[in-house]
Amino acid sequence: MRTGRRQPERKQKITLAEVAKLAGVSEITVSRVLRNKGAIAEATRQKVMMAVAETGYVPNRLAGSLASADSNLCGVIIPSLSNIVFPEVLRGIHDVLDPTGIQPVVGVTHYDPHAEEKLVRSLLAWKPQAMLIVGFDHTDATRLMLKNSEVRVAELMDIDAEAIDVAVGMSHHKAGADTARHLIARGYRRFGYVGHDWNSDRRALSRHDGLRMTLAENGIDIVDEELFDGPSSTMAGRQSLARLLSRMPDIDVVVFSNDDMAIGGVYHCLAEGIVLKEQLAIFGFNGLEIGEALPQPLSTIRSRRFEIGRIAAEKILESPERSATPLSIDTGYEIVSGGTA
Amino acid sequence: MRTGRRQPERKQKITLAEVAKLAGVSEITVSRVLRNKGAIAEATRQKVMMAVAETGYVPNRLAGSLASADSNLCGVIIPSLSNIVFPEVLRGIHDVLDPTGIQPVVGVTHYDPHAEEKLVRSLLAWKPQAMLIVGFDHTDATRLMLKNSEVRVAELMDIDAEAIDVAVGMSHHKAGADTARHLIARGYRRFGYVGHDWNSDRRALSRHDGLRMTLAENGIDIVDEELFDGPSSTMAGRQSLARLLSRMPDIDVVVFSNDDMAIGGVYHCLAEGIVLKEQLAIFGFNGLEIGEALPQPLSTIRSRRFEIGRIAAEKILESPERSATPLSIDTGYEIVSGGTA
DNA sequence: GCTAACTATGGTAGCGCTGTCATTTTGCAT
């Protein structure tokens, strides 16, 4: 007897064959019923559905995908789950994938390009329908794998570099520049900056560069900067602003690397009785809901995170073929005047 | 000629066979090298690795998992991506899965048990190693599928019901009760409540029940409640508190359904010049970082979201077999006295 | 020198599906 050669005690799994036998039809017919493919007589469909219900059959997508060379999986790679912005992008992606039945497999890099490389490698092994990946900050190997993989690739959040296939996002450099222009127009001249770890968050660095360059073009220097060595957080923003002000009390506006940090700055002012805008202006980045609800809504730039996810997913699903030339989609942003600057 | 029968122009994919031919060994040897399985001579390993590098071979996990009946995929089902708490749980899960190479496939239910059912069905089709799912609020069909699936199942966040396999979380009912006791001990007697949509967030309802019951045991009624018909948000909290106070100005403490809402309440007080704690006390739930950084740190209950994810994932990986009797792990919580109550 | 016990490698048969093509059955105009 050679049957049942492997895993002698393998769980007596229900397969198409059993369902087919019970329904008195062939396997392929069951398969067709389950996939709504091809013409099926109503009576047959019912017989099959009953057999499916009776057996509690659960199809094996591993087998199905292998046979049809079409996995219904989609790789999503984000840098972090600690910050609400990436889950928001994920949400946009999810909203588009959900009705199509494509399932996201999520990887988190912790801002480490080598971790990203490993992730890309192992996600590609699932023959995904597409790969959605945050940023341009890849290793050469990663870029090569993605290029060779023939799957659609979307790079998210940023459009300041050449895409592999499609990039969906905004120019962070330009956002930094616009921040400078906006604040100069409002009369601020003595700029401070409070940021977090640039090594991980390249986009924050990009904004800072845009800010600094445009200020410089207008003959303005950043008076002082305080960089927190770690991920952004409200507490880090609060403490960093305190340190900055103790060194340089006569700054009149502080640009923060993002809203988390900026809200911390607002909290510092509230705690110290510093009158926002009059004594000190604060400007963030992201446009989080929690900044909007502040007594004085946070002045910031609202990025369109949900849309970035949504549009990227849509673009990628549009066609299984990569576009001939890399495409870059600018989702733009909005300057929120707010009440703190 | 029957070869290349399907997808005549199918991408000339590199398979184990090509690598094997190039390396001058058999397929199985390549497979073993790649999986570090069985004894391989160093010279052979090198030959194989060179062939792999040369061809840019990417293994096909669909085939591998099908053959070995072992998918390395893990289903994760959460209600929402809009609230930071679920990404935090995801992070805990991710931290454990990452080193094992198991990849999470994420589904989002939007608090809809039928959406959850569909997700469970389609995730089970991937023959996942385990399923991690938030809450107990399943349809009968969902519960049945999970029970029959033979995969390990962890239900997260809550332990107030019987688990299918393992539950990891805390008692929300008890947290509500402890909130009541804590606030009574601090001398508060005129209680208000501000909440959000209970139909979706059953755990918030559970906390409310615990609060109300324990207050009642102490002869205290909730004076007035304001329920926002939608998901929790800072803005909703702010506006709801305003409405509550306009009806009932002489309340001395308001319990919020969670920190997002409570922080909105704090903002309202800051905006209206209501002195926190003295004129009005505010109490939240979750223990978000952003509440901690407030000028007066938010009084709240800190749930251990990251740990819930971590412990659940660890428990599930411990053994591929389900425990004989359902297990319930209480990760507890911590009352944060804070500065607002 | 000869068996025992490894170590290293290969042959082969599926895993559970689906694509292709062939075949049978039906509907309907003639």
Place this chain on the structure above:
DNA sequence: ATGCAAAATGACAGCGCTACCATAGTTAGC
């Protein structure tokens, strides 16, 4: 009846891997 297209169904091979078993080469023990 008759013919013919369309509708239903089925047979079969194979997707790319890995488990199982077999075999060849290598060392050790006595």
